[in-house]
Amino acid sequence: MRDRGATYLLLAPAALIFGTLFILPLAYFLVISFWRVVLFKLKPDLTIANYLQVFELHLPTLLFTLGLALVIAVVTTCLGFVYAYLIRFKAGRLGPVLLFVALITLFGGYLMKIYSWMTILGITGVLNTALKALGLISEPLPWLFYNVGAVVVTLVNFLLPLAILPIYASMRGITDIEMEAARDLGAGGWRRFSDIVVPRSNTGIMAAFALCFLLAAGDYLTPQLVGGKVNMIGVQIAPQFGGLGNWPLGSAMSFVTLGSSLAVILLSIVLLLQWRPR
Amino acid sequence: MNRPSNIVWGGIGVLFAVFLLSPLALVVLFAFTSRPQSAFPIEALSLRWWEAMWVNPNFVPALWNSLMISGTVGLICAIVGTMAALGLAQLDERRARLAAAVLCLPLMLPPLVLGVALLSFYSRARIPMGPQTVIMSHLLFALPFVVLVVYARLRNFDFRVVESARDLGASPVRAFFTVTLPIIRPTVVGAALIAMALSLDDFVITFFTISKGMTLPTFVFAMIRTTVTPAANAVGTLILVMTIGATLIALWLTRYRG
Numbered sequence: 180m181r182d183r184g185a186t187y188l189l190l191a192p193a194a195l196i197f198g199t200l201f202i203l204p205l206a207y208f209l210v211i212s213f214w215r216v217v218l219f220k221l222k223p224d225l226t227i228a229n230y231l232q233v234f235e236l237h238l239p240t241l242l243f244t245l246g247l248a249l250v251i252a253v254v255t256t257c258l259g260f261v262y263a264y265l266i267r268f269k270a271g272r273l274g275p276v277l278l279f280v281a282l283i284t285l286f287g288g289y290l291m292k293i294y295s296w297m298t299i300l301g302i303t304g305v306l307n308t309a310l311k312a313l314g315l316i317s318e319p320l321p322w323l324f325y326n327v328g329a330v331v332v333t334l335v336n337f338l339l340p341l342a343i344l345p346i347y348a349s350m351r352g353i354t355d356i357e358m359e360a361a362r363d364l365g366a367g368g369w370r371r372f373s374d375i376v377v378p379r380s381n382t383g384i385m386a387a388f389a390l391c392f393l394l395a396a397g398d399y400l401t402p403q404l405v406g407g408k409v410n411m412i413g414v415q416i417a418p419q420f421g422g423l424g425n426w427p428l429g430s431a432m433s434f435v436t437l438g439s440s441l442a443v444i445l446l447s448i449v450l451l452l453q454w455r456p457r
Numbered sequence: 458m459n460r461p462s463n464i465v466w467g468g469i470g471v472l473f474a475v476f477l478l479s480p481l482a483l484v485v486l487f488a489f490t491s492r493p494q495s496a497f498p499i500e501a502l503s504l505r506w507w508e509a510m511w512v513n514p515n516f517v518p519a520l521w522n523s524l525m526i527s528g529t530v531g532l533i534c535a536i537v538g539t540m541a542a543l544g545l546a547q548l549d550e551r552r553a554r555l556a557a558a559v560l561c562l563p564l565m566l567p568p569l570v571l572g573v574a575l576l577s578f579y580s581r582a583r584i585p586m587g588p589q590t591v592i593m594s595h596l597l598f599a600l601p602f603v604v605l606v607v608y609a610r611l612r613n614f615d616f617r618v619v620e621s622a623r624d625l626g627a628s629p630v631r632a633f634f635t636v637t638l639p640i641i642r643p644t645v646v647g648a649a650l651i652a653m654a655l656s657l658d659d660f661v662i663t664f665f666t667i668s669k670g671m672t673l674p675t676f677v678f679a680m681i682r683t684t685v686t687p688a689a690n691a692v693g694t695l696i697l698v699m700t701i702g703a704t705l706i707a708l709w710l711t712r713y714r715g
Contacts, residue, residue: 185629189544192537193560193600200597201563204578211577262473269466277470279708284477286654286704288484289661290674291693294681295480298487298495305483308497336480390565397567400661404681413569420573420665430577433570 212430219424229431237415237432244412244436245443247327248396251334255391256384258335259342263383264376266343267350278347285340293404296333300324300405325407333401338394342387349383350376385451389444396440412436481697488690495687506687510695513688519676520695523657526588526672530595531653537596538603538652539645543633545604546611557608561601571597572665579666586668594662599652606648606711610641647710654700654707 215224233241262281266274299305300323307319323329353375361371377384399413412432419429487495491503510516541560545553563571575594579586618640622632638645660674667675673696680689 186544186547189540189547190556193541193544193604196537196596196600197560197563200575200593204574207578207581208574258473261469265466265470265473269463270470273470277474280474280477282708283701283704284481286651286658286700288481288693288697288700289658290677291484291697292480294677294689294693295484297681297685298483299480301496303494303496305497312497336476339477393565394567397569399569413567416569416573420576426573426577429573433573437566437570 208430209434211427212434214427216425216427221426229427230435232428233431233435237412240410240415241412241435241439243410244396245439247330247411248392248440249443249447251331251338251395252388252392254331255335255338255342256346256388259339259346259387260380260384262339262343263347263350263380266347267353268376281340281343281347285344289337290400292337293333293401296329296336296405297324300329300332324405325409327406327409329405329407330402330409330411333405334395334398337401338391341394342391345386345390346380346383349380353379381451385448388447388451392444392447393437393440396436484690484693484697487687488694490687490690493686495685495690506691509686509688510691515671515676515679516692519671519673522588522670523672523674526591526595526663527653527656529592530599530656531649533592533596534599534603534652535645535649538600538648539607539641541600541604542607542611543637545608546614553608557601557605560604563597564601568598568659568661572662575662576665586666587670588667590666590668591663591672594666595656595659598659598662599655602651602655603645603648606651607641607644610644610711614641643710643712647707650703650707650710654703657696657703658700 211221212229213225213227215222215226215228262277266277266281270277297304301307302319302321302324304324306323307316310316311319357375358371361375366374396411397413399411399417402409402411402414413436416429416432416436419425419432423429483495486499488506489502489504490499491501491505492499545556548556572594575590576586579590584590614637619632619636622636623629627635657672658674660678663672664675664678671679673692677689677692677696680686680692
């Protein structure tokens with residue numbers, strides 16, 4: 180009925196951008212993970228030495244990063260679920276306002292949020308000043324800053340809007356009629372929640388979890404700026420493309436991180452799909 | 458709903474809103490402090506850090522780069538994204554959804570990985586790095602948003618009006634410019650503004666692909682790496698005003714209702 184050629188012509192520029200700026204660079208990036216660096220120059224090769232080196236040198240960092248990303252993704256997804264649930268079922272006319280807050284904090288402020296948490300958690304930061312002014316503490320608490328907790332708080336804050344929106348999008352598909360029908364058939368609050376709300380939000384929950392996990396596992400700025408000595412794999416990857424100049428190793432580290440992240444995500448999704456409410 | 462549970466949910470809502478908004482609010486607040494630290498107490502309000510930002514020799518070039526890059530990204534995304542959305546609207550829904558999901562893949566990658574992969578690619582392809590490579594990189598993550606927003610608008614678009622125009626002898630291109638575009642223009646502009654906001658806010662990918670020169674986010678980064686003064690808050694506030702302003706106009710134009 181419609182002209183196929185015109186359809187492809189319309190899609191062509193987007194496909195071109197996707198192909199030359201995403202597929203091609205990633206393919207090349209994967210290829211160089213099997214290369215070597217000789218005298219500061221890339222040398223084509225077919226070696227798995229870089230991957231072996233990742234496991235030799237960076238395995239503890241990698242495992243720590245995956246664990247931390249898991250904690251961050253679980254916390255963010257749960258909080259995002261609560262917030263989406265609040266917007267959809269509890270907030271009534273205030274729902275749009277809460278949604279608006281999530282949307283505003285979505286666009287804008289990755290670097291500014293990290294910077295702001297530096298000023299909140301630091302020794303002379305907002306939190307210490309406030310606690311001191313209230314007379315709750317006499318000396319600033321040094322453990323607020325430059326540790327794992329600060330990284331978790333900052334990343335959860337940054338990722339939360341990204342978790343709220345997909346979960347809310349799938350909850351929007353649940354109609355009031357379904358919920359009322361369930362109630363009329365005698366389903367209590369918990370039963371409606373576990374038999375309708377959770378299964379129907381599955382796609383959103385999985386999308387939120389996967390996104391939060393990948394972005395947390397690949398972050399390198401937050402640990403540097405608020406984490407102090409907290410060592411995530413991204414902190415080790417970034418300098419391979421700066422001062423250290425070992426691109427093949429950096430590439431191998433990136434793909435090991437991506438691969439192991441995907442493995443953790445798939446495993447978590449399989450576990451989530453086991454949700455058999457009773 | 459009984460009252461105690463309402464109060465509990467209200468409290469949770471307030472806590473969430475404070476948690477989400479306070480970091481951004483504090484950035485803005487400290488931009489107007491008279492003291493040399495971004496900290497309480499704020500003794501008096503002052504514009505001295507805005508002045509400090511303005512006289513910094515790196516500021517104007519960074520502002521110019523940011524505006525030029527995000528403007529170009531917005532324009533290209535509006536054109537290419539609208540074309541792609543029109544193409545998707547002609548496919549059956551299952552295929553269109555699949556194509557849209559594939560287009561969104563770059564959003565799932567950590568920006569660090571995308572940034573270093575693009576860096577190595579540009580270097581291999583001997584593309585000189587600068588604002589032009591930043592624009593190319595930003596297209597990758599800004600385009601999916603434009604395609605999705607415009608495609609969503611076209612999904613409840615009455616294509617019979619276009620068919621009428623075609624029956625009356627308008628070429629497909631003419632029918633697009635006289636019928637389709639005027640109807641979907643607010644959505645296209647809104648989507649382009651979102652693309653601009655995303656581009657303006659990006660730090661990581663810009664950092665790896667700009668080589669030399671600065672945008673506002675890399676300018677802020679340089680400031681907070683050295684001596685932290687509230688001048689960083691002033692630049693940050695400027696970025697927030699631009700990105701959130703663009704988002705607000707976009708939401709209003711596309712009449713986003715969740």
